[in-house]
Amino acid sequence: MKALTELAKRRGFFFQSSEAYGGVSGFYTYGPQGATLKEHVEDTWRERFSVAEGHMEVDAPTVMPEPVFEASGHLDGFDDMLVECAGCGASHRADHLIEGATDVEEAESLPTEEVAALIDAHDIECPSCGAPLADQPVEEFNLMFETNIGPGTSQTGYLRPETAQGIFVEFPRLKEYARGQLPFGVTQIGKSYRNEISPRNALVRTREFTQAELELFVDPEGEGPDVASVADVELTLYPAANQPDGDYVETTVEAAVDDGVVEPWVAYYLGVAAEWYAEIGVDFERFRFRQHQAGERAHYASDCWDAEADVSAPGADPEWIEIAGYAYRGDYDLSKHDEHSGESFTVFKQYDEPKTVERASVDPDMSYLGPEYGGNAGAIADELDALAKRDRAAFDGESVTVTVDGEEYEIPVEKTGYAVEEETEAGRHMMPHVVEPSIGIDRTVYTVLAHAYEEDEVDEGERTVLRLDPSVAPTGVAVFPLMDKDGMGERARELARTLRSEGYAVTYDDSGNIGRRYRRQDEVGTPFCVTVDYESVEEDPETVTLRERDSTEQVRVPTDDLASVLADLRAGETTFDDL
Structure with a gap:
């Protein structure tokens, strides 16, 4: 993590916000490279989960009135376990301290009394000052950010802790757009806020983050999904019953449904997600779907599987982080809003x-x-x-x-x-059930970076490289003149303009020697570099050198064919070996 966050800061992927004023824990700014990478991840998610599935997309406010969260249960049940140090006053996530000091993997699922007892039994100390935390109370801390809507005796509001409620509260209108026909899905990509007790690990645990969520409204008595399109997608599952022994289940979507391991709708979206993760460059050797334990599930979920990624350094102990949740929420959300709002959150089912x-x-x-x-x-x-x-x-x-x-x-x-x-x-009027794929975009971005990060050796010596998939890489191609003289600079700038007009994200660089320029692009994950050299300006037909990031191999390509060659490489219709 240290090496990756240093690279992220130096090359403009992400860095702590407001550093001029000392920074604020849990808030990060995406730099030029990171903002583009994040946008590409969001675009691929939107294409796969919304456009390809035929769902609607909305954009709801991030501030919502208090009654919304009274109905949803967030005011009463959206808590983390807090323990405060009597020595320095620092606050810590009690369950995280347990996981760091013991073999307990999911302390979040334990009751506060048991967590307090584990802190005492293991003599756990404050990470900030080293004072003992034994005998300190473990309390529930609500993660909601409270605000006021309007001046004076204003209405109480909250920053949303998830984008989902912005979809649920609008269901009476959204069902009209869907003509009341189930199933139908509504997607949203937007900011959410949680007042984390102890933000940590860069983008992994922050107080402001981006979610991409799909709320699929289904008839619980209707037909399930057609899993044919993802039937053969391979899944690594970690069911709750297997977790004490650490046994994974290697299976397919179809087999997981047939064997009753995963609820059909959830299984379908695990298959969709697996294809998407592969597309954006997640390493499946360091990836799994883990089922929530009963005490770990959110108050609204009857079942949930987390997509988890190992973001540890090669050779280190695994460091699994949750990057998404795939939950069957039943009719909890709609029934609660139906009860509290006075509006109808049902649909009419025609016989x-x-x-x-x-x-x-x-x-x-x-x-x-x-x-x-x-x-x-x-x-x-x-x-x-x-x-x-x-x-x-x-x-x-x-x-x-x-x-x-x-x-x-x-x-x-x-x-x-x-x-x-x-x-x-x-x-009759019936209450739909909800299937929810909820993706943490920031954690997904961090996973993509962690899985792409590598240090290796090439002819010119050691290098750091991000092996980002071309579909999400911030820059599609870099264009260099071998030297900015004898017409090479002018020709390279002209070529960069031409490629931009063809829709490519292009970086132009003529600073330093060519090897150093290659290293800069390798570090930000640019998959291809084009060099205009003496042959380019002296020979007819004109050619340029095309270099591949991963292998560092180079070939000469006719300039007139360059855009189409790059398009075929990006689409996977040809490989660099073919060239």
Whole structure:
């Protein structure tokens, strides 16, 4: 990490923000190289997860009012475990301290009491000052950034901790755009904010980050996905049941579904994701999909698989980081907003043919309930109505019992107005379930850099190289004159302009010797360099030297063919060996 972050800062990938004022932990600025790399990663995600899948994309605000997060559960359940040092006052993620000092891999899934006991048992000390943390309380700390919306007695708002809620709260309108036809998906790429206790590891744990999320709304009783397009995609799975023994499952998407290892919709998107990760240059020798333990899952998820990457240096102990989550959220989110907002978050499901159904209802005799039960009469009537819908058998006797505020009330059935009638209906309103691929763009960028980073030796000596895939490399091609004289500089600048007009991101460099210029481009991951030399300006037809970053091999290419050759190389339709 030290070598990579030094390179990132020196070559303009990313660096800590506001360094002129001492910097703020957990906030990073992307430099010219990094901003372009990040944009390319986002573009490839959008193409694969949104455009290719036929989904809609939205762009919601990053500040949302308090009721949204009351409904979603974030105000009550979006916490991390905090322990403060009595010596220096520093705050730390208690579960991270456990993972760093013990063999426990997922301390986040443990209750706070057990984490506190582990800190005591292992005599864990404060990383900042070395003071013992034993006997210090471990508390839940809510990660939400609070703000005010408007002046004076303003409305309380929060910076969103995930982009998902910006999609969920707009479901009543979005379902209209989809004409109520399930399944349909809505994507979004945008900023999220979490007030992390102890930001660390550069882009891996920050307080402001970019998410790319897809919320797929499905009929839980409908047909599952057609996995044919990804059936043979190979997956490395790490199921929860296998984690105590450290056993992976090497399988395919189709086999994972057939064997019941992964829920079908989640499995489909694991396959889509695996293809995308391969496209952007993730090393599959250092990659896995790990299933969440029961105590580790978010409050909204019934199942979740994390895409995890090992970003350690070659030969070092693995350092696994989560770069995405693939969750089956059920109807949690829509049902919560349906309950709290007063709007309908259901869709109307049309039957193939009208159905005759029996419908139970009550019409309580309020002239009896009112005098008998006073102020509780209305609540009793509501509970009778709910009971009739969920349990008809409760009304089979002479009386029925309901519970209101913990107290039981026995009501004569004849006073409830209970009845069962036949109705013909064309369909019904139902609550969709949600499948969510949620990608951390910053962590994905960091993984791509970590997996591309290499130190090797070539003829000219040692070099540092980023073996970035051409699809995400910030610069597509660099153009050099061998020397800026005898017309070579003018011809190289003209060639750079021509390639830019063809849509290539081009760097022009005439500073220093040619070997040093190659090294600069290798460090920022530029896949190809073009050199205009004496042959280029003296011979007819004109040719240039084309150098490949990974092998450092060079070939001569006719200048008139250069753009098409580069296009074929970038698209994988030809290889440098072919040239």
